[in-house]
Structure formats: structure tokens, C-alpha cells
Amino acid sequence: MSLPEDLKYAKTHEWTRIEDETATVGITEHAAEELGDVVYVEMPEVGATFEAGESFGTVESVKAVSDLYAPVSGEVVEFNKELEDAPEKINEDPYSAGWIVKLKTSDPGDDLLSASEYKEATDTDG
Amino acid sequence: MAENGLKRTPLHREHVEAGAKLVDFAGYEMPVQYTGENGGIKAEHGAVRNHAGLFDVSHMGEVFFRGADAEVAVQRLVTRDVSRLEVGQAGYAAVCHESGGTVDDVLVYKRESDYLVVVNAANREKDLAHFRLNTADLDVEIADESEGWALLALQGPEAVGMLQRFTGADLASIKYYRFVEGEVDGKPAILSRTGYTGEDGFEVYLKPDDAPGLWKTLTDAGAVPAGLGARDTLRLEAGMCLYGNDLSDDVSPLEAGIGFAVHLIKEPGFIGQAALLGQDLDGAQRKLVALEVEGRGIARHGYTVTDGAEIVGEVTSGTQSPTLGKAIALALVDSHAGDDLQVIVRERPVPVKIVGLPFYKRESQGTT
Numbered sequence: 001m002s003l004p005e006d007l008k009y010a011k012t013h014e015w016t017r018i019e020d021e022t023a024t025v026g027i028t029e030h031a032a033e034e035l036g037d038v039v040y041v042e043m044p045e046v047g048a049t050f051e052a053g054e055s056f057g058t059v060e061s062v063k064a065v066s067d068l069y070a071p072v073s074g075e076v077v078e079f080n081k082e083l084e085d086a087p088e089k090i091n092e093d094p095y096s097a098g099w100i101v102k103l104k105t106s107d108p109g110d111d112l113l114s115a116s117e118y119k120e121a122t123d124t125d126g
Numbered sequence: 127m128a129e130n131g132l133k134r135t136p137l138h139r140e141h142v143e144a145g146a147k148l149v150d151f152a153g154y155e156m157p158v159q160y161t162g163e164n165g166g167i168k169a170e171h172g173a174v175r176n177h178a179g180l181f182d183v184s185h186m187g188e189v190f191f192r193g194a195d196a197e198v199a200v201q202r203l204v205t206r207d208v209s210r211l212e213v214g215q216a217g218y219a220a221v222c223h224e225s226g227g228t229v230d231d232v233l234v235y236k237r238e239s240d241y242l243v244v245v246n247a248a249n250r251e252k253d254l255a256h257f258r259l260n261t262a263d264l265d266v267e268i269a270d271e272s273e274g275w276a277l278l279a280l281q282g283p284e285a286v287g288m289l290q291r292f293t294g295a296d297l298a299s300i301k302y303y304r305f306v307e308g309e310v311d312g313k314p315a316i317l318s319r320t321g322y323t324g325e326d327g328f329e330v331y332l333k334p335d336d337a338p339g340l341w342k343t344l345t346d347a348g349a350v351p352a353g354l355g356a357r358d359t360l361r362l363e364a365g366m367c368l369y370g371n372d373l374s375d376d377v378s379p380l381e382a383g384i385g386f387a388v389h390l391i392k393e394p395g396f397i398g399q400a401a402l403l404g405q406d407l408d409g410a411q412r413k414l415v416a417l418e419v420e421g422r423g424i425a426r427h428g429y430t431v432t433d434g435a436e437i438v439g440e441v442t443s444g445t446q447s448p449t450l451g452k453a454i455a456l457a458l459v460d461s462h463a464g465d466d467l468q469v470i471v472r473e474r475p476v477p478v479k480i481v482g483l484p485f486y487k488r489e490s491q492g493t494t
Binding site for chain 1: 359448
């Protein structure tokens with residue numbers, strides 16, 4: 001399972017890359033594998049604001065619906081329009097082409113997990 | 127039985143070796159999907175639509191009716207007129223309560239000297255109690271031999287040709303919903319041209335010890351292991367009901383749109399006949415409709431259906447159709463509901479269109 005070292009992770013299986021004041025958010029490869037084939041992503045409106053830990057959308061596989069939680073607080077500045085027609089990018093390339101949303105944030109995400117901490121948490125999950 | 131208290135089918139080892147994701151299904155540890163190159167619901171679904179997929183459905187229950195009153199007993203218990211079945215023919219039927227609600231949906235096989243009724247795993251105990259309670263006055267032996275049978279379903283356009291390589295039975299001569307008792311891969315088996323995917327194919331009943339060998343033979347021949355996830359998307363595209371979703375103790379077969387399996391006039395009559403005759407005369411209160419989602423979102427089991435002003439029903443089954451690339455659903459709605467319906471997806475009304483069933487029909491129906 002791939003877990004890029006430069007990302008931060010939420011226990012709820014989102015990753016984020018914080019650059020300047022922008023947090024790019026997606027779901028981990030582990031989460032994508034658990035969900036199976038992603039067929040639909042419900043994304044928020046640009047301009048909507050979310051607190052860390054708040055649900056900002058859903059991702060659906062053939063069998064299951066899963067909430068997406070904001071790893072950091074912020075305002076939606078962009079969502080990945082390509083997922084509307086190709087939600088499978090989340091399975092194929094979860095850390096790059098499968099990104100979901102960008103948030104404008106001043107939250108450094110200090111409570112988030114490192115790659116090794118996330119790996120430990122998911123290993124414990126079984 | 128596994129340490130987690132779940133029962134295992136004779137093919138458990140094969141599932142693990144194929145990388146199955148195992149889940150609790152009706153008390154059995156069953157593969158929902160597999161990993162690897164051909165794994166995943168969409169890939170398994172596609173394999174069945176385009177080539178051949180192999181399902182382990184050994185969890186289904188095999189109940190035999192024997193004795194002088196076997197036919198009378200089955201007639202009383204199921205909605206289909208089984209006296210019309212020929213030996214070697216199978217019929218889909220419902221088992222009803224007096225109220226008309228559905229105890230189970232079953233396949234009835236008419237054999238030389240007995241009837242085989244194949245029941246849903248989750249309903250097996252309930253069915254047996256219902257069968258025995260309602261036939262106590264008859265000379266019939268009702269034998270639950272579920273543990274003595276494994277069941278493999280080979281489905282898809284390449285299924286019949288593939289299976290033919292391993293059996294002396296002339297599969298082309300077996301019509302849809304007919305079966306023969308013969309051999310597959312050198313082992314005794316019942317070969318039934320039935321399925322739950324909308325594709326041509328066979329269901330093969332055989333002894334548990336013979337199942338792993340046939341599984342290996344067929345997967346070596348190119349059949350793709352397919353799990354319960356793909357089975358659900360395939361059956362929904364084919365417009366087939368799933369007990370527990372579209373059918374239940376308080377939904378009648380007429381409401382669920384399987385009236386073709388109900389022979390309202392037959393002798394002797396069946397349990398629930400009066401209630402269903404009443405529904406037929408007066409019109410059922412509810413009807414199952416097929417929906418295509420026109421807006422964005424997926425309508426799933428349990429989601430509310432409205433006509434814009436009022437709640438008119440509920441989605442009973444729904445998914446993203448891998449074949450059609452759009453969200454499809456079955457919903458049980460008030461008979462008087464109009465055609466302009468919406469499904470509430472996370473508090474958001476999404477427009478849906480009522481369409482005909484099945485959602486998907488294969489181009490060639492094969493030998494029917």
C-alpha cells in the first residue's frame with residue numbers, strides 16, 4: 001500500500017497536502033481499496049466552508065456510500081471536475097489525479113497523522 | 127464452521143486462494159468480491175456480461191419433497207401451478223403467508239420421483255417451519271439436504287460452450303429453465319439452465335466434495351470467479367427481485383411485479399391465494415417500479431421516493447449499473463403515484479424516470 005511521506009493523514013482515511021494556504025484533499029489508497037470501484041463523488045460547492053472533521057461530501061462505490069471528512073478547516077476553492085466523468089481516478093491514482101477538493105486554509109493540520117502513524121492506525125483496524 | 131461462527135461452503139479454500147473479500151451473508155462466510163487482475167465488482171460484472179463468470183452459491187438451501195402427497199404439498203406452498211411443470215423443468219415461484227406477504231421466492235424442480243425446492247439461505251429455517259407447519263396433514267417427507275449439495279453458477283455468453291467441454295450431456299438441447307441429471311468433470315451433477323444474472327448459463331448442483339474440483343476445472347478454463355457484489359448488480363440490471371430488498375414478509379409477489387410466477391387459479395389452491403386474488407381484483411396498494419436516475423447521485427435501498435409533494439414509496443434496490451453506466455433502482459411505490467418521481471439522496475431530491483424492466487437484456491436469449 002502506497003503512503004506518500006509528504007502527506008498528512010486523517011484517521012477517517014483522507015490525505016492532505018498543505019502548500020502555502022491551500023490544502024489538497026483526497027482519500028487514501030487503503031480507503032479506495034476498501035471501498036472498491038468508486039462510481040460517484042458528491043462534492044461541495046466552491047465557497048462552502050468546513051470545520052476540520054466535518055463531512056464535506058461523499059464517495060460511493062458500487063456497494064457502499066462513504067462520507068468524506070475535512071482533514072483541516074477551510075473554504076472550498078476548487079473541486080476536481082474530472083471526477084464527475086471519471087470517478088475511477090480515485091482508485092487508479094488516489095494521491096494525484098484522484099484528488100477531490102482544494103481548501104483555502106490557515107490550519108496547519110497539526111492533529112493529523114504522519115504516513116507511519118496512519119499505517120499503524122490502519123494496521124490496527126485490520 | 128469458521129472461528130467467527132459463520133458457516134463455510136465447500137469452496138472456502140478456493141475463495142481464499144483467489145483473494146476473496148469474505149463477508150457474513152446469511153450466516154455464511156461468502157465472497158463479496160475478489161482481488162487481483164480480474165477482481166472487483168465492475169470487472170467481475172463485466173466478465174459475466176462478456177465472457178463467463180463463476181459463482182459459488184452453495185449457501186442456497188435444497189429442500190426435497192417426497193412421498194405420496196409431495197405434489198399436493200408443493201402446490202399448497204407455492205404460487206405457481208407445479209402440476210404444469212414437466213419432469214426436467216424448473217419454475218420460479220413465491221411462497222406466501224395467508225396475508226399475501228412473501229415468505230420466500232424459490233425455484234421448484236420437478237424430478238421423476240420428488241420435487242426439489244431451492245430456497246434462499248437467509249430464509250431456510252423460516253421456510254422449513256412454514257413448510258412443515260402447513261403440510262402436517264399430508265403424507266410428505268420434507269428433507270432439508272442443503273448440507274449435502276454444493277451449487278456453482280457458471281454464467282455469461284461463453285458459459286454454455288465452456289461447460290460443454292466437461293460434460294457428456296447435450297447442453298444445447300436443454301432449454302431455459304430445464305435441467306438434466308448427468309455428470310460434469312466425471313462427477314454426478316444436476317445441470318440446470320437457470321441463473322440470476324440475465325445471461326445464459328447453467329447452475330450445477332453437485333456433492334460438496336466434488337465442488338472444489340469443478341471450480342478448478344472451470345477457472346482453469348477461463349471462468350472468472352465472481353462474488354455476491356457482482357451478483358447483485360447483475361441481477362438488478364436483469365430486473366430480478368432480491369428477497370429482503372424487493373420482496374419481504376409484508377410485500378406480496380403481485381406488488382413486487384412477479385405476478386408471472388403466480389397462478390391465481392389452480393387446484394389445489396395455495397396459501398395466500400385469497401389475499402392475492404383480492405389484490406388482483408381490487409388492485410394492489412403498491413407496485414414495484416423500475417427507475418433510472420436522471421440527476422446526479424445513486425438511489426440506494428431505503429431511500430425515500432416522492433412525487434414532489436408527498437412521500438410515495440421507498441427504493442428497494444439501487445446501484446450504479448456497470449453495464450449501462452447510470453444509476454438504476456427498483457422502488458415500491460403507491461399504486462396511485464404519478465410518473466413524475468424523485469428520490470431523496472442525502473436530503474436532496476434527485477429526479478428519476480420510470481422505465482421498463484429489465485434494465486438490461488442480452489441480445490440473444492439463447493435456447494429458450
